[in-house]
Amino acid sequence: MGSETIDRTLDKSLLKEINKRRTFAIISHPDAGKTTLTEKLLLFGGAIQQAGAVKSRKIERAATSDFLSIEQERGISVSSSVMKFNYKNYEINLLDTPGHKDFSEDTYRVLTAVDCAVMIIDNAKGVEPQTQKLMEVCRMRNTPIITFINKLDREGMEPLDIFEDIENKLQIECIPLTWPIGMGKRFKGVYNLEKKELGIFSPGYSPKDDDGILINDLGDVRLDELITPSQADSLREDVDLIAGASEPFDLDLYLNGTQTPVFFGSAINNFGVKEMLDAFVQIAPPPGIRPSATRDVHPQEKAFSGFTFKIQANMDPEHRDRIAFFRICSGKFTKGMKVRHHRIGKDIKISNATFFLAQERSNIEEAYPGDIIGIHNHGTIKIGDTFTTKEPLKFLGIPNFAPEHFRRVLLKDPLKAKALTKGLTQLAEEGTIQVFRPLMGNMHVIGAVGVLQFDVTMARLRAEYSVNAGCESIDLSVARWVTSDDDQILKEFTRRNESSLARDAEGRLTFLTTSEYQLGFAMEEWPKIQFHKTREHNL
Numbered sequence: 001m002g003s004e005t006i007d008r009t010l011d012k013s014l015l016k017e018i019n020k021r022r023t024f025a026i027i028s029h030p031d032a033g034k035t036t037l038t039e040k041l042l043l044f045g046g047a048i049q050q051a052g053a054v055k056s057r058k059i060e061r062a063a064t065s066d067f068l069s070i071e072q073e074r075g076i077s078v079s080s081s082v083m084k085f086n087y088k089n090y091e092i093n094l095l096d097t098p099g100h101k102d103f104s105e106d107t108y109r110v111l112t113a114v115d116c117a118v119m120i121i122d123n124a125k126g127v128e129p130q131t132q133k134l135m136e137v138c139r140m141r142n143t144p145i146i147t148f149i150n151k152l153d154r155e156g157m158e159p160l161d162i163f164e165d166i167e168n169k170l171q172i173e174c175i176p177l178t179w180p181i182g183m184g185k186r187f188k189g190v191y192n193l194e195k196k197e198l199g200i201f202s203p204g205y206s207p208k209d210d211d212g213i214l215i216n217d218l219g220d221v222r223l224d225e226l227i228t229p230s231q232a233d234s235l236r237e238d239v240d241l242i243a244g245a246s247e248p249f250d251l252d253l254y255l256n257g258t259q260t261p262v263f264f265g266s267a268i269n270n271f272g273v274k275e276m277l278d279a280f281v282q283i284a285p286p287p288g289i290r291p292s293a294t295r296d297v298h299p300q301e302k303a304f305s306g307f308t309f310k311i312q313a314n315m316d317p318e319h320r321d322r323i324a325f326f327r328i329c330s331g332k333f334t335k336g337m338k339v340r341h342h343r344i345g346k347d348i349k350i351s352n353a354t355f356f357l358a359q360e361r362s363n364i365e366e367a368y369p370g371d372i373i374g375i376h377n378h379g380t381i382k383i384g385d386t387f388t389t390k391e392p393l394k395f396l397g398i399p400n401f402a403p404e405h406f407r408r409v410l411l412k413d414p415l416k417a418k419a420l421t422k423g424l425t426q427l428a429e430e431g432t433i434q435v436f437r438p439l440m441g442n443m444h445v446i447g448a449v450g451v452l453q454f455d456v457t458m459a460r461l462r463a464e465y466s467v468n469a470g471c472e473s474i475d476l477s478v479a480r481w482v483t484s485d486d487d488q489i490l491k492e493f494t495r496r497n498e499s500s501l502a503r504d505a506e507g508r509l510t511f512l513t514t515s516e517y518q519l520g521f522a523m524e525e526w527p528k529i530q531f532h533k534t535r536e537h538n539l
């Protein structure tokens with residue numbers, strides 16, 4: 001179907017709903033304060049009533065060490081995968097990025113379903129490895145990032161040193177929108193550079209709308225009384241310095257991922273969070289245009305469309321029930337709607353889609369671009385699958401990510417070889433592990449972004465496919481999908497590197513090697529071969 005048939009007549013009520021939506025994720029390293037900040041955001045949004053609700057869940061999860069308990073906890077982790085709340089009339093969808101033991105490809109792929117992100121940096125630690133990895137994924141789509149420097153109630157790095165660290169490691173320019181006054185025991189509060197308001201810190205602070213004290217002129221003597229005279233002087237100096245050294249905040253540069261506005265605070269004390277959230281709803285983008293293989297899809301198009309970015313097996317292995325997390329890209333969803341599942345060429349009726357609220361699930365009557373709906377299915381939906389009410393779209397930008405850990409699968413009962421292949425293929429379709437068949441030999445190599453997935457895979461093979469298998473380490477740590485514009489060269493490369501090549505679950509040629517160093521070596525030797533760190537589902 002050609003683009004000339006796309007109905008773009010302006011539907012004001014649809015546009016209003018789109019502009020109200022903000023769909024984002026938090027990127028951070030474990031312990032930077034993601035759970036604490038999430039909880040404060042949900043409290044502001046009225047989605048939870050008391051502090052501790054999210055936290056206690058995390059403790060339960062962290063205490064989970066074996067798969068069976070993971071399975072029991074799964075209901076909880078499913079419902080906390082997407083948290084929906086309302087703030088100042090904005091409908092906010094916060095997508096969880098599992099980050100402790102449950103770090104996996106899903107963590108990366110969630111970032112392909114959001115329109116923006118909040119990055120938390122621990123004031124004492126600066127940029128840490130997991131944040132760096134997640135940021136790499138954000139870079140792929142130039143996702144706009146707001147930064148929250150947390151734990152100012154503790155001693156840490158000087159703000160300008162953190163900026164330098166962020167700019168060096170993440171290649172994004174920091175533009176402070178608030179500025180801290182002291183830190184640790186000397187932490188007095190933050191000054192809002194734009195509103196020219198001073199927020200005075202007290203532990204266990206509870207913010208109100210009229211909290212900030214307007215200080216239009218930093219020469220105002222009240223400042224010396226509100227904080228100490230020496231702190232007032234340093235604030236004056238700092239603000240002068242920032243005005244001279246820092247570029248002004250530029251919305252377009254934020255929206256294309258070049259600048260990040262920075263806020264300072266203490267999540268646990270709920271301090272500085274409201275300033276960040278107020279700015280977030282104003283500057284974070286509503287759902288935008290999504291590229292597909294054939295054309296760009298605008299959210300206000302009347303025809304419904306969206307894609308699946310995550311599959312989660314449900315709690316009950318007896319029923320092989322799975323929930324597909326589906327991001328709406330255009331049009332309006334209504335309960336009972338009939339949509340086309342393009343990969344398998346069938347129409348399906350979605351009558352039991354679920355919204356995920358912070359503490360419960362609710363049945364959906366209607367939903368809009370930016371919303372995430374959960375669709376129950378029996379294994380027919382794969383990552384990247386597109387549903388529309390009209391033309392057969394294939395959304396782009398929902399890739400597989402190269403695994404970072406590898407294991408060789410050991411089958412304990414040789415008669416179960418077929419069941420093993422079937423089980424691994426289906427589990428790979430859920431997108432948390434990847435399966436490779438080396439060109440030489442007959443083994444299965446599995447790869448994942450987080451090591452917990454190996455235990456989960458073995459336990460699920462046993463529970464759902466009656467396959468008793470184990471896995472052992474293998475000397476591999478890098479995978480790259482390989483292609484070339486020159487078939488002859490690809491053939492030659494394949495012939496000469498057979499022992500380092502495998503096919504993934506979809507038959508794509510993959511180069512597996514022991515280190516980045518070895519990869520670099522191969523890349524130098526084979527300049528006409530492209531080595532890809534991600535692989536599109538829909539190409």
Ligand code: G4P
Pocket residue numbers: 028029030031032033034035036037055150151152153154265266267268269
């Ligand atoms: P995460 O989800 O990113 O892993 O971090 P989480 O919110 O669980 O926070 C990690 C630790 O940092 C927690 O302490 C939490 O209380 C603490 N924390 C979060 N925000 C702040 C802050 O603004 N200031 C200070 N001083 N600490 C903060 P914990 O000891 O691991 O847990 P708990 O015993 O406090 O619950």
